[in-house]
Amino acid sequence: NAGVTQTPKFQVLKxxxxxxxxxxQDMNHNSMYWYRQDPGMGLRLIYYSASEGTTDxxxxxxxxxxxxxxxxxxxxxxxxxxxxxxxVYFCASSELRQVPDTQYFGPGTRLTVL
Amino acid sequence: ILNVEQSPQxxxxxxxxxxxxxxxxxxxxxxxxxxxxxxxxKSPEALFVMTLNGDEKKKGRISATLxxxxxxxxxxxxxxxxxxxxxxxxxxxxxxxxSTFGDGTTLTVKP
Numbered sequence: 266n267a268g269v270t271q272t273p274k275f276q277v278l279k280x281x282x283x284x285x286x287x288x289x290q291d292m293n294h295n296s297m298y299w300y301r302q303d304p305g306m307g308l309r310l311i312y313y314s315a316s317e318g319t320t321d322x323x324x325x326x327x328x329x330x331x332x333x334x335x336x337x338x339x340x341x342x343x344x345x346x347x348x349x350x351x352x353v354y355f356c357a358s359s360e361l362r363q364v365p366d367t368q369y370f371g372p373g374t375r376l377t378v379l
Numbered sequence: 380i381l382n383v384e385q386s387p388q389x390x391x392x393x394x395x396x397x398x399x400x401x402x403x404x405x406x407x408x409x410x411x412x413x414x415x416x417x418x419x420x421k422s423p424e425a426l427f428v429m430t431l432n433g434d435e436k437k438k439g440r441i442s443a444t445l446x447x448x449x450x451x452x453x454x455x456x457x458x459x460x461x462x463x464x465x466x467x468x469x470x471x472x473x474x475x476x477x478s479t480f481g482d483g484t485t486l487t488v489k490p
Contacts, residue, residue: 308423
């Protein structure tokens, strides 16, 4: 099992460009998450999907959109990138049923917006 | 969104020292708490999950305790080694569902 995979691993964008970060998991998990990690700020939740067909905003959703394409895949889109979106983006998945939701993380995407 | 506080923010110790750090969270509607270990240039990985007041978990030289009534958890590392250098995140969740991550404690162990 590959676990959680993310593409791309690195990306440089110019201000105003758009792009989609891809995430897939092969653990048959119901829930998926997108986080950003900035220096000294830990992980901040951008959006999550508790189950296929649903998405909800997290702490910092502005400037992002998501799509839960199917149970395996959860993508994050930046419509018009801004330098403030320079960060490392992590995707995660979990069961999120009536058990503690241990999250399994992908390797991250390092995004720089110039 | 839960208010989760971890202290200290960073810690530098010598190899062989024992250390501990704290995670504080609201005690109401508590369901579970995870500790994650996050090494530089890698992804966070779960260390422990605890659900009951008084829970103690141990993995090698690392252990954790949980007090749900007062809303805190301690992580202890006995005889720190350089390979223990990482950021340690706590993530409590309420019975409403998903976890909230603290900002972490970054541990550096000097040889």
